[in-house]
Amino acid sequence: MLDVFSTQAMSAASWVRDISGPGGGPSLIPPTDKSIPNRVGYVQQQDVHLDTMTVREALEFSALLRQSADTPREAKLAYIDEVVELLDMSDFVDAVVGVPGQGLNVEQRKRLTIGVELVARPQLLVFLDEPTSGLDSRTSWAICDLIKNLARSGQAVLCTIHQPSAMLFSRFDRRLLLQRGGKTVYFGxxxxxxxxxxxxxERNGAPPCPADANPAEWMLKITTMSEDGPKWDDIWPSFKEYSEVKEELKILRQQDTHQLTTDAAGDxxxxxxxxxxxxxxxxxVLVRTAKHFWRSPVYTWSKLTLTCLIALYIGFTFKSDNSLQGLQNQLYAFFMCLTTVNEFSKQIMPMLIPQRALYEARERPSCVYRWTTYLLSNIVVEMVWNTIAAVVFFFCxxxxxxxxxNTTADDVNMRDFxxxxxxxxxxxxxSTFSQMAIVAIETADLASIPASLFAILCMSFCGVSVLRSDLPAIWSDFMYWVSPMTYLASGALSxxxxxxxxxxxxxxLVSVPLPANMTCGEFLGPFVQSAGGYLVNSAATDFCAYCRMSTTDDYLAHFxxxxxxxxxxxxxxxxYIGFNINAACGLYWLVRVPKCQVVKRK
Structure with a gap:
């Protein structure tokens, strides 16, 4: 019910369908008003927060993005202090949220969840979905005190509650009881x-409530009795409370609908x-994402440590001179760099998941920011950290x-750069390839499967491990040119x-016996001029030593x-980087962004 009323768990089309579907009647809150999610506060049952943020940072983030753009920044921040005082959060306002079991306790997390919605200054209502579910009696009582304080401060509050205790049940002013199927049993x-x-x-046929009974449990029991009992949803229209509700709705319909939803009608x-x-x-979002990465030392240090160790291992084990075998070793010193894609991707992918979960569970339904903002901020911050990793990798x-x-005094700086x-x-x-792989898939383990397959194909057909001329036509004419590692290997190795x-x-060296009365240069000189390579001693008269390559460019031309x-x-x-970014946005929009559906009325 709260999901329908607050428009925060479904698309606009399905919201219109549920509001004006089987129950009939008009909706006094225009479903076409896109600002509705920003005008209500929806406190979900699950307390979903970014664990690396402090309480104040979480409140500031919500206030700065959800309050009206016309409100000065100073006023938004000042209102946060009012909410902190109202919710009695002063003792832990600078604490890190943490994960359940570490950081904030259950009651503090619930207060933060409510505070995140209150600092947005909802103009209509604050909805709470089972605020006491899963809490002990003391914490439940404290949350009810908090809700009562909100109501006394002038904030309209609507919440759902299941199987409440008698003490908690008495804390609420009015009640809407719905049977299965959304049928009204009582509202008053x-x-x-x-x-x-x-x-x-009792006046309408219910058995008397025992003096020691829990009114809430008694109410649920008698309204779900066997078929022999009263049909409460059928007799509800005969109650005087029903007539009072209808009369109040009639008065509301006579008012301007926009005046009920905004103080700036027509704006x-x-x-x-x-x-x-x-x-x-x-x-x-970029600042918050940067803080999240900075406050995730396990990720940052493991990333830099892995980068350093892999680079040192490859560098020292493939260190070679410029012999033919040495050039092959140097070639594979770079090819081994390409094989690290899967290892680094497995580090990058999990970092996006908690932020995506927070965005899709709470921030997207509340229209806090656009999905493109969320994606681009993650991509930018990840690119910054990978730039740092690239510096470490290069020197190691x-x-x-x-x-x-292989450089000279004239070009050493430019070649190194x-x-x-x-x-x-x-x-x-x-970095962007990993983001593209994980953005539409639920878990990093699943995303690593297609990502690893594509990375292996790119490495296998980039022309380094196997020459393009040795590949079958379909691979040499297509995959060789499609693989980004083809151009990466070509540029870096050159x-x-x-x-x-x-x-x-x-x-x-190839040793060739010489004919009598001929020097090495006279015998093999014409061949070297056409085939390349060099002679060790052109004046030799017994054996001619020949090397089939004279420069590293001859070796590169082979590839x-x-x-x-x-x-x-x-x-x-x-x-390719630009393609990865655009593909990530396209995949996320295609797979994970809710689409409006046309609903046909029967």
Whole structure:
């Protein structure tokens, strides 16, 4: 019932259907008014909060984004102090929320949940869904005191409650009793010690309420009696309370509907879906997300530690000279970097889930901010942390692997910078790729399955582990060009290996016996000019030692890698990053954003 009335658990179309469906009659709250979720406070049964935020930060976030944009920031913050005092939260207002069992206790979390809705200054009502469910008697009594204080302060309150104790039941002023199917049994005052309600039911055929009975349990028992008992939903229209309710509704219908829902009738701004602009939302969500990452040391330190250890391991184990085998080792020093995609993705994906759960459970139904704001802020913050990780990875990998020895005094700075930006763009691509993989899927374990498959395909057909010329046509003509790792490997390896001489080891040299009266240069010189490579000693007369490659560019050409293509490849990688971001937004909209459905009336 609260979900229907507060419009916070269903789409606009289904809300119209439920309000004006089987029960009939008009809705006095216009369902087309997109600002309704911002004009009501809906306190859900579950206390869903971001565990890394403090109580004050949670209240400020709600107040700054949900109160009217015309209200000065100072006034919004001042109102928070009033709510803190009203809810008696001064003792823990600067405490971290934490997870259940750590941080705030059950009562404090419930007070925070109510406070988050109150600081938004709801103009219509505050709805509470089973506020005492799962609480002990002392905490339940404290929450009822809190609700009573809200009512005394002038705030209209509507809440549901199941199987209440007699003491809790007596704390409420009026009661709406619904049978299964939403049929009204009673709506009116409860009275002191529930006398008004008991007299009404006894007067209309209910058995007497025992003196020691719980009025709430007695009420539920007699209204759900066997078929031989009174049909309370059928006889409700004959009650005088029914006539009083109908008369009150008649008076309300005569009033201007918009005056019931807004103090600024006809004001287009007052009827907007969100109270704040996109950039205001983005600023506050970005700051909150950044704090969430900063206050998650397990994630940040494990990320940086894993980055450092993997980079050092790859760098030192694949450190080699510029022999043919050494170049192969240097090639695989970078290829091993590509294999870390799955490991880093498994760290990135779980960080999005708690924020998504909070947004979809409470903040999206309340129209606190747009879904694009939530996604982009997470992507930006994750990209910042991956930039830091890229810096750590570069220094722990590039220099131990010895790539700097391939540079000259003239180009060392530019070559080092070029190698770094490719490592950086690799981490950014990996970050946005992980976000795209998890954004529409419920758990990180499920999301890692397609993500791992695609990453393996990209690595396998990027032309490093297997030459493009050795691949079947369907893979060499399609997957090779689609894989972002093709351009990543080409750009990074060209920056790391370009322009150096190759020095073959004794095992790698081809020794050719020479004919009589001919030097090595005279015999193999024409072949070297056409095939490439170099001769160790052109003047030798017995054996001619030949190395099939003379420069690292010859080795790169074997993999179709050109140094001149490095900035083209860099630009293409940014296109892949942009695609990941847009695909993440598109997948989230397609799978997880509620869509309005056209409901046909029968």
């Amino acid at each position: 005052d409860i009275g002191e010690n529930s006398t008004t309600m008991i007299d009404h039911l 287009e701004i007052a009827h907007q879906e969100f109270a704040s602009s996109f950039w205001t939302q983005f600023h506050h 990998w590039y220099y131990p692997a010895g790539f700097f020895r 070029t190698a770094f930006v490719f490592i950086w763009v690799f981490f950014l691509w990996m 920056a790391c290996l370009h322009g150096s001489k190759v020095t073959c080891t004794a095992k790698e 179709e890698i050109k140094y001149d293509d490095r900035w083209r490849n860099f630009g293409l990688l940014w296109l």
